[in-house]
Amino acid sequence: MTWPAFLDLPPATAHEADVLLLPLPYEATVSYGRGTALAPEAIWRASCEVELWDEQTGVDLETFRWHTAPAILPGRTELAADYLARVQRAAAELHRHEGLVMGVGGEHGLTPALVRAARGSNDLSGVTVVQFDAHADLRDIYAGSPHSHACAMRRLVEASAQVIAVGIRSAAREEAEFANRNDLVTTFPARLLAGENHLLPGEENLEPALLDTLRGLEGDVYLTIDIDALDVHLCPATGTPQPGGLGWWPSLRYLHALLVENRSRRLLGLDLVETVPDPSTHVNEFTAALLLAKLGAFCHHG
Template sequence: MSYSKNYAGIPDEFAQLETAKIILIPVPYDGTSTWGKGADKGPRAFLEATENMELYDIETDTEVYEQGIHLTEPITENASPEAVVNAVYKTTKDYIKRNKFVTLFGGEHSISIGTIRAFNECFDNLTVLHIDAHADLRESYNGSKYNHACAVHEASQTTNLIQVGIRSMDAIEKTLIDEEKTFFAHDTVNDEYWVDKVIEAMTDNVFITFDLDALDPSILPSTGTPEPGGLFWYETLDFLKQVFEEKNVVGFDIIELCPNASDKSSDFLAAKLYYKMLSYKFMGEAADEEYDNTYDVDYKAGNTNLRFDDDEE
């Protein structure tokens, strides 16, 4: 591997499972994408970028890695889309049960079906904040309900789903979307109060699924289905910071980085976004303060002893 065994190359003392507050699960999967391929390479590119990132955050005046970030073995199950979703579900739920702040980096968006399912079983009255260019609400696509185009259909039925940045969808999704909880890009661009409206629609517990194609392709071109008219860096950070300040964000995933050898800036943006989200989550918490993650689950342990397919190269 071209990056260290620890996230961002942090010292071992901050990377141990037993003491780390934060879990990072890589999911290098690209089994259901239909246009730009390469999301399975996203976690590796992301982790490589973290090794070239300053770990002091100026805005929050913190070094959040000192809270402890444990990088798990990647989930490499690829027998079927359903098997991948189930592996993600079991692994995510295992770490929530261990009282960790669980984060994932994909991989394409179908992995979030399993992630959201685990968080929804662990936290009462969950809001799923879906930040994306695409609605991803289809009940099935290409003969499967475990498809990237169906990433939040289950969430729309079982959670308080709020969608932000949407600017592309199929006509069938118009019959499935909740317009009162959907904040289309063409509306938010002219609405100075859109962030307040989004937060007002949330419950206390929030899980964030962040598809990188929510961002404008001028700042992040390396994604499978780039769409014009996306979010920009500082408006995204302002929005996320307010969510973290006003709600109990219980975890998040970031997906759909499709690295391009000629564009390292997208990899670095994804790395920086991940670290900023952690910084917002823990900015008021001392490194030695115990993380309080309240859940109520009946869990059966899953296998996390998984590796990248090319680790033996």
């Protein structure tokens, strides 16, 4: 791999690392804009431009150790199920070490394999998956595949995981009805987090309830961030852009509630998916690199 080291810091071994990054350049089932397979390398290059002092937390990013595992490259004719099984095994290897494992996609179809690896089991009962996303990703089958990015959360719920979905603003009727009748799914739509001015008559601002939920989660928690949860100006090249997303500072406020203020949850791992780099602006890949740095800072704060 000829990429620069993450954050341009001296790379740590897996054994000594505080954070273990797993690059996953995978886009078998992307349905609209392409290019997420190019994201990991672009994110690593963009990370060299991230300031090493996090002004928000005061954390120096060089005070903890970052390891980059070898990227898991999909074979040209490899079936999705076979690739995802390899991803699960590679992630499970990384989880044998002490540090926090972060998967970096690649498309959202990766997440079920990453959660199973983090849990060390295909049974996810008792696991809460916090999902930042524009889309519900609760379809049973999409474009003929149960491994589609549009089905990722459905697979997790079927394995008995609880899902807290944040920033949703696009769902099929099938997905909304599944979420409504399923006690395992709790949705905080983007519009109901956008402030009082954006509410229709009878609607309620859910931001206080979201912050309470994130601060109060207990037990095993996995965090998956689809970058399209953020407003499109932060990720204009992402494969399935949706207007009306979460702002940068509100997103960090929610992540801070989960990762810094909440002391009763056990973080199993996390992933950041669906970045599509655009070399003409660097906005997409820099947003992703900075978000990974922030997640590291939050997880090692205090």
